[in-house]
Amino acid sequence: MTNPLAQGSTIGILGGGQLGRMLSVAAARLGFKTCVFEPAGDCPASHVANYHLQASYEDESALKKFADSVDVITYEFENIPTSALDTLEAIRPIHPSREALRISQDRLIEKDFLTNLGLTVAPYAHVNSEEDLRAAVAKVGLPAILKTCRFGYDGKGQARLETEADIAPAWEAMAGAPSVLEGFISFTKEISIIAARGPSGEVSCYDPGENVHEGGILRTTTVPAVIPASLRTDAVLLAARVLNALEYVGVMGVELFVTPNGLLVNEIAPRVHNSGHWTQNGCTVDQFEQHIRAVAGWPLGNGARHADIVMENLIGDDMDRVPELAKSADAALHLYGKAEVKKGRKMGHVNHIKRP
Amino acid sequence: MTNPLAQGSTIGILGGGQLGRMLSVAAARLGFKTCVFEPAGDCPASHVANYHLQASYEDESALKKFADSVDVITYEFENIPTSALDTLEAIRPIHPSREALRISQDRLIEKDFLTNLGLTVAPYAHVNSEEDLRAAVAKVGLPAILKTCRFGYDGKGQARLETEADIAPAWEAMAGAPSVLEGFISFTKEISIIAARGPSGEVSCYDPGENVHEGGILRTTTVPAVIPASLRTDAVLLAARVLNALEYVGVMGVELFVTPNGLLVNEIAPRVHNSGHWTQNGCTVDQFEQHIRAVAGWPLGNGARHADIVMENLIGDDMDRVPELAKSADAALHLYGKAEVKKGRKMGHVNHIKRP
Incomplete structure (x- = not known):
């Protein structure tokens, strides 16, 4: 086993929403301090964190300052820019790992990963163009949902296809972003x-x-x-x-x-x-x-x-x-x-x- | 019923120890912010409070700033200087009330209060001098414990009397502070x-x-x-x-x-x-x-x-x-x-x- 983090150490949390807030409280319960990195001011996590470093994920010097001030880094959301992760990981360990982030940041990579593990996912197809989408509909069937590979959450970056007439507007809604078409499956x-x-x-x-x-x-x-x-x-x-x-x-x-x-x-x-x-x-x-x-x-x-x-x-x-x-x-x-x-x-x- | 405090209001907490820390977490759970007033830096409550105002209880302008920045005031310890309470209460409500503090800040007043309510306390006597202490011992009996009326906690400001020979050193240990002699009672x-x-x-x-x-x-x-x-x-x-x-x-x-x-x-x-x-x-x-x-x-x-x-x-x-x-x-x-x-x-x- 790795050495457990000592009392009084600081855990860095990327993201200042409610998940970061509740992580901060849990960290305090175990005697740790927290530093939250979050571009927005007055964010939920800042109310209960020891420090709130308010800066953008593009601000390399802020990222370095953050990493230098903490003992280990974790996060409350998966869509952290790769460049920021590169900067941080050079200074402090990040858990869960970059590999977990790389996979979950992209729906296509995630579905391939799960499939390769022998797990079952809904039928899916990669979509990079309206033509791809037509082929994907033929493969996956209708109704189906088109989702951008990256940065979607809570129903955002998604379009539902009921008939072939939905293909053009659905692809347009993705604004050219690499996407995945997911077939509907019958679940209880x-x-x-x-x-x-x-x-x-x-x-x-x-x-x-x-x-x-x-x-x-x-x-x-x-x-x-x-x-x-x-x-x-x-x-x-x-x-x-x-x-x-x-x-x-x-x-x-x-x-x-x-x-x-x-x-x-x-x-x-x-x-x-x-x-x-x-x-x-x-x-x-x-x-x-x-x-x-x-x-x-x-x-x-x-x-x-x-x-x-x-x-x-x-x-x-x-x-x-x-x-x-x-x-x-x-x-x-x-x-x-x-x-x-x-x-x-x-x-x-x-x-x-x-x-x- | 009074109007409940609105979401996002700030609760001021006097004292930054572990009780203030756990009060801060509970306040956050209900959607409130907290501001902790505490002279010491890096105190337990500061790790989970939205603000930590680090100042002395003698610093009237800091007390005013604190009161102005919060919606209601509470505390984690009872030995708050009266002058500070006067300053704070002129600006914001304090709960529990000044009266509760006045009574619990002084062992003698507390025992009188409880007795007047018809409740039973251990035999006690007020002690302001070595002579008082001799009379108190005669009234209360031995063994007994002499405690300062104010500012004692966790065994501090106390002296145990087993025999009459302990009277002089016990009184000396109180350093002239008004005290109460408490008789031992037999409890299970x-x-x-x-x-x-x-x-x-x-x-x-x-x-x-x-x-x-x-x-x-x-x-x-x-x-x-x-x-x-x-x-x-x-x-x-x-x-x-x-x-x-x-x-x-x-x-x-x-x-x-x-x-x-x-x-x-x-x-x-x-x-x-x-x-x-x-x-x-x-x-x-x-x-x-x-x-x-x-x-x-x-x-x-x-x-x-x-x-x-x-x-x-x-x-x-x-x-x-x-x-x-x-x-x-x-x-x-x-x-x-x-x-x-x-x-x-x-x-x-x-x-x-x-x-x-």
Whole structure:
């Protein structure tokens, strides 16, 4: 095992959103300081971080200053510019690794990686032109979804194709970006598994949760997911295969479809994941502390679930419900301190707890 | 009910130790920012607070700046200079109230207050001179403990008297400070109850915990305390009487002795309390969030206990045990990020969890 990070060390976090915020709190709980690198001011993570370095990912001297001021670097989002990673990695270790980022930053590379591991994904085809898209539709079938290979999240950078008439506008919507066409598959539910791997190779998975999306945004995650025990085992084995193949260090979110033919991988996220927020009220060690433990070279913590939970995202005007939720005996609120309520913006989440 | 504090408001916290640290985290969880006022640099609370105003309690302009920058003020310790409170209260509300502070800052006033409420305390007598101390010994008996009325904590400012020969040195140890002689009482255990009261008058108590002290410092708190149901009820009624008498807003720690004649009040602390740290892993809403809820005018949260817990303080060299504790499946670690390990210094705590 690598040497565990000493008390009082500083963990650098790239990204100052709610994931960085909750990572900062978890790091503090274990006696670490945090430095958050984030271009935006008054970001959620800055409220609970020891330092907030406000600078652009193009600012090489700020990146160097950041790396020099921390002992290890992690991140809350995968779309970090490669040039920034080059600068940082020359100074301090980054966990999870560059390889995990390289794969998850590009849908095509990710799907190829998963397929090569022997895992099942939805039918897909690479699209670099309208002509490619026509060929891809012929291969994958309709309906289908066209997604840019890079920088898409929460339903952005996507176009749905129902008929051949949608081909031209869909390709136009990608603005020339390399894309992937994904075929629709028939699934009964969406689940995800939050898995962690430490530097010594130990792997620990949280119970799978059942996800409901609305408009491309996660609405609720319910644990336990109602799936057969065999699928539960499959989910763990599958997640471990991905983590081990990458010699991964940290927490990963793996989104899965439950189909009549078993599990199919939707996507992987090399970071703590929205569908793992239930662990804050359902486990002794939540996904944020688990990630920090892995990144800091500590042993992984106990992620056994001790309650049934429905995690509900509070999106936009859902914030109007906070006064009512504050009165509920089974609701644990987690608000992100975002200054402005916007439609579609994740403002917080609530864990509705049912104890056995 | 008063208007609840709006999202994004700032809560000012006087004191930057571990209690301020855990209050800051709880405030962030509810979407609030925090500003910590603390003379020391690199203090535990500063690592997770939005701002740290580093200044002395004698610095009136800094106090004014602090009060102007926050929406409401609370504190993590009771020995705040009166002059500072005068400055602050002229600008922003302080919860819990000045009256709670006035009483708990002075052992004599506190004992008189509790006695006047009809509660039982150990026999005591006011001591202002060696002659007073002789008379007090005659009244209270020996052995006894002499304590300064003000500014004592964790065994400091105290002298134990076994025989009459201890009278002169004990009084000398007080360095002329007004003091109280407390008689020893025969108790079977020490318990404490953490109680909260909101601005609308609602009261909520956590399950009593059983405390073990070593060298005047809390070593462990075990929940549930093994006491008869009638004493559990007495503890709740007694705490509510204290809170209501003060029209208290916030969390209070009430230390009690279990005696053959029922409960006897040892002392009250107008703040979150070390013996309530178990709530972080035993309740949906812990004592820190409960305090923030009260101070912010939110409804009190659900403090029902869902696990059996032994909270153990990590004092000084106990930090050497952290690597071992980190491996334990039932241990939840909470470290304070203090730069230097010192004998007798509280460095963190661990909640040993047993689920039913």
